Amino acid sequence: MRPTISEKSGKKNQKSSKKNGSTSRPSSPPETSPTHSSALSEKEVSSSKPQTVPSAGPDASSNNTFQFKLAQYLIVIVSFLTRFWKLHVPNEVVFDEVHFGKFASYYIQGKYFFDLHPPFAKLLLAFVAWLAGYDGHYLFDNIGDNYKDYGVPYVAIRAWPALLSSLVPPLVFLTMKESGYELWACLVSACLVLFDNAHVAEGRLILLDATLVFSMVAAVYCYVRFFKLRHSPFSRGWWSWLFLTGVCLSCTISTKYVGLFTFCSIGLSVCLELWYLWDIKTGLPIQRFASHFLARFFCLIVFPFALYLFWFFLHFRLLTTSGPGDSFMSLQFQETLDENPISANATGVNYYDVVTIKHMGTNAFLHSHLDKYPIPYDDGRISSGGQQVTGYPFEDDNNYWMILPHDHYDDPKYKPNMPVKNTDYIKLHHVGTNTDLITHDVASPYNPTNEEFTTVSVDESAAEKHELTLFQLVISDEDSHDRQVFTKAMSFKLIHKLTNVAMWSDPKPLPDWGFNQQEINGAKNILSGPIFWMFDDILGLPEERVNKEVRVPKKLSFFKKYIELQLVMFRQNNLLTESHPYSSTPSDWFTLHHGIAFWAKNEENKQIYLLGNPIGWWLIGGIVITTTVVASVEMLLHQRGIVTLLPSVRNHFYRSIMFFYATYMFHYIPFYLMGRQLFLHHYLPAQVAGAMLCGAFIQLACIKSFKLPVSPGVKQPTDVDSNGYAKSIRRKGYICHALLSLALTAVLGYCFVFFAPMTYGDVSLSVPEWLRRKWLESWVFQYQK
Template sequence: MAATATSQGSLRQRNVPSSKKKAASVSGDDAELDTLNKTNKQISGPGSEWDYKIALIIITILAFVSRFWGISHPNEVVFDEVHFGKFASYYLEKTYFFDVHPPFGKLLFAFMGWLVGYDGHFHFDNIGDSYIANKVPYVAFRSMPAFLGSLTVTVTYLIMWESGYSLPACVVAAGLVLLDNAHIGQTRLILLDATLVLAMACSLLFYIKFYKQRHNPFGRKWWKWLILTGFALSCDISTKYVGLFAFVTIGSAVVIDLWDLLDVKRPGGALELADFAKHFAARAFGLIAMPFIFYLFWFQVHFSILTRSGPGDDFMTPEFQETLSDNVMMANSITINYYDSISLRHKETKAYLHSHEEKYPLRYDDGRVSSQGQQVTGYPYNDTNNFWQIIPQNDDHQLGRVVKNHDLVRLRHIVTDTMLLSHDVASPYYPTNQEFTTVPLEEAYGNRLPDTLFEVRIENGKVGQEFKSVASHFKFIHNPSKVAMWTHTTPLPDWGHRQQEINGNKQIAPSSNVWLVDDIPSLPADHPRREKPEKQVKRLPFLRKWFELQRSMFWHNNQLTSSHPYASQPYQWPFLLRGVSFWTQSDTRQQIYFLGNPIGWWLASSLIAVFAGIIGADQVSLRRGIDALDHRTRSRLYNSTGFFFLAWATHYFPFFIMGRQLFLHHYLPAHLASTLIVGALVEFVFNADPPPEELNYQSVKSGKKSAPGPKRHISARERFAGQSMVPAWIACGVILALATFGWSFFLPLTYGYPGLDVDQVLRRKWLGYDLHFAK
């Protein structure tokens, strides 16, 4: 289903009939069609092409006006600007931070800040913080996505133009993006989606132009558009990982195209395997290898800029943190000796390992029986009940000996003089996990001794590596049962003082089992062991840093499962059932509510269903021996519109299997693809094609402008096809008029001004949108 089956050349010749072909195929009919297009281009006048160019200029100007109008309002932090504005500041300060998204989009913001001389002093801490008072060049920051969002409208138009559609079809598709409140709203703020959507649209456009060079393989233009397609794909996935969906779209078309190259029914037969291998290798390089190289490049830039310790340190391993200057871990890490008193902190939840004299209840709420042992919990504050003495396995009282990786140790709770223990008793909340408790010393040195042994397993540690405070991230493994000490944020009932449960996790691999030694309270501040010479910043190979960051990004991205008041489900998006509140100001009753143009979205969603119905009806008709469509129309419907449908489906349906938080803005790439379907169906329904030139049929085969031979018969439908432009323009006008009404009606919610009174707000609650100031 390559979009590019629409490669009927210039728009002035797009209704020249072609033979029925497979999706994304390269056939002899295609070759004849290309020759016909070239000949048409030579003999047709420039008027129609100028119409397209004039419409493109007008739509582009309107796109810039709609995106930049009032961009300085509001002059305070809005919604997720707290994140992406903050990241731009961290780049400019060279301070290491962590984010679940790749760096490309954030680097663009940092680049804009650098261009205007901003130093990154403001950290976008709270929604509503004033940009004016903090002297932030926020208009420059917002101008970057507004510029990219404006170009997205242009690229949408060019996709239709390059695909060979009529002018009304091009105007409808681009107009629905131009007049969409969601695209406008998302591209006027310091957010990543403008970069993502433009890169996705460019990947479609560049692949279409690449496919149109299929009869000139390995030529200069063929390589140019292949490389540009790969670059656009790289920018897409380098902005957000959902950019992978564009790879699926283009990859599917490429697979179909390559499969067709092996078809023995092709004119001239199938390609030789050696030639096929060249085609495969070229596409693999241009669409996989090269995008991956660019993807790595942005991470290299990311690491090169962020050289100072910052808020992202805790997400990385000690080895990684040692590559950052001013790192707290480098300054405060101390080698741990046996019989030191230490406090242990869970890396993920920041809770301290804690115990107190209270016991577990005899029975839990579900009726299970506990050991009634002393409670071991996770406590968020520093406290003397967090102090544990680390004791060697043989308890030889030999002082000054260093604890090392894989040593077996025991922990004595200092305040209650009991020993940490885990055993085969179910924990309070997890029947499959083991309870952690403490026992008196006489039991710990008696028959319970094996249950008090734990292995210190340093993450990525070497055999014999010294165990250090702060620097050594480790898992505490119960030796007999091989469970890892673990905690989670669900508080215990009142009998546990609402503190965190500590239990033994049978799954050792997860990073949520990692702990660190926060401090050694037994060492006074002036102890010689606390005196540290200045350490040199270490270096790690790029790929090792990249792999570590990738693991952390993927893991934390998958953890974004908590509920959010404005989260929504994929089934709600095509029908625009709810939006997202971005910003409010009570004094002026102004608000920014992220919402698409309902009329445009409902129309696009409806026509997606219509397209599926048309395909289904055509297949049933063919089964019954009824050929209702001519070859050219069917080819356009299946190949070009089918490609747009593929882009919509691959950017929409994967969200149904995601477990993370989802919001309306995740639908924007799919919505853009749906507008392409609308434009294509306007042409299909109203036959809005410019009339073909009456060409000598032999000239198609010979490629000559006026070769002798019989004329190809021109049907009455083709001869007067130009007349069908009138209903197409009427349909275009009706659609855009309705879209203009929806756009203008919801503009106060998109631009954030003017403020609305109660009645005005209530009139905009079309589907129960949770708007502010409705009473």
């Protein structure tokens, strides 16, 4: 077990080494420190003297620099070639380009739209389109529409995600290099992404995943660079890489909310690192620890969140005109948009107006008809047997209600054209059946804890049941006290005066006796839920009351808009539970069981089918399983005092390899907990983490385990290098690693080329040729037989 070194002694040793003309760093923290992917000394520390980081190669020298640079340049060239190859093909709308291309058009037009994802990547696509001279006139209506027919600079727009996707393999290579791995490990990890058909197909289209994956890998790379400077805290480089880590994390979660998984991956390592710094053995004063904590808190949480909010601020500032996303938002939100038809057609509501009342959640009209509630219900409960009040989604004569003042049957002081105001008590008279709306202490059909809504005759309403007919109208706008109620532009709650329940609608259809219409009842929760309604229209509105004034958009604070949008986004995301022909489960991704048909030209037997490189994906799956088994067995045996890995190997395994393993798991396991639609492209961030894990584990298997045990008092053989490795055995391990890596790279490259026709959609293949590529029956190709 290596001794711990205080921060002060580390600095002192650094100064001493500078005087001697060499650089060194303090020894890394003990095995309980964070799992990470930084380059760490694997040498056992026998004194407080700082240890330099040893090379993982057998005969490390400065000549390795040339090899790394050469490999890096080749990866950059090949990466750009694979992503930009025939970028103009196909010249038609492909898969989800119908969504994200449309959103870019709406940004340019300034029309409000709704999407489940944060705005960062969509804003970038819109900006690139604008720079290319696009005016947003085309809305990417259908898959297969020809871009040239509409004058869309689609190649320029596609070039942006292709650029980001091209940078991912070099970043993976650099991350492995900065983590202290050999050239061959870096090459394997980079090639698993470089020659992956799914990354290429997804990364060269007008989609969001290239931005997501690039930001995720950049965050990991920046964190590795930051952690390598852990013994030079608060230096310029330390601050720079910490700050850039926060920027990349913010870009990740600002692209898609699954970017939260990257936060968790790096956050776990940060928390473990802080836990080590908190240890009294480090000799770190409380004030110094507080500085470490606050630096990370600001750079990794506060600033990323502020940057994340900025993209929403820009989103709202650009989308100022009414658009297709209006219907998802509240009426108060819609009133802030220019040319909003609801605001333009809003009309003040007066007493004795005949109106239709629409539920905000389901768009069903408040409805009643002569049919009665059954006595009893199927479960044996008893109803009042009164007239049914339901929610009906279509226009009908039984949707008309007259708004009456609460003292209509006494000595009314209300006159025609008297406005209905917020917090007024009103009565609702059903015109079609000449009855008044009530609720009372009788259980509703589906909800025994909620009250039944029904109607009573005018005579009963004027006498003993008058109090049951009174409802308070409460506008949802907080600043609307004593304000007149308008149609369309205001939502309200209808709260019963006597029992204090709110009129509520359940989208679950009633049985045949209720004509499969929605249940209306009284809910005890009067603060939230599906209890909001609006006056939709006024029947027979006189010409003089038709609103003709030009309405100025109202103001709503940024945070109110942001919070409302977040709630709507999460609500709509949870509603995506319907099956889709190309949806898949996380277990399908692991085995590459399903792909996604992006585009097809059947008459030419061309298609784009999203499918990962099978060799790479199956290899990563095997390595993940192997790592799980090795880590589990090693920990169990270690607890019993059985040494299976040398201390340096074990240290490397848990510090570096398990960081990549944790990153993979954080980007994979949470999808098992989701109930929404999932697709193969959701696996791409996990696949990148798996690629880095794969390169690291293969190096461990080939090289790291060849260190010879050293017995006390026994003279070391001349064949042992300074790191304790037998040179001949070490050399064999290195040769094995190199040959295995070259063979794997060749196989990955061949497999990529073999499946390239379905990645680029540029080659016509015969039916036998397509069938040769159908390695699994579950791959649903589209070709003309």
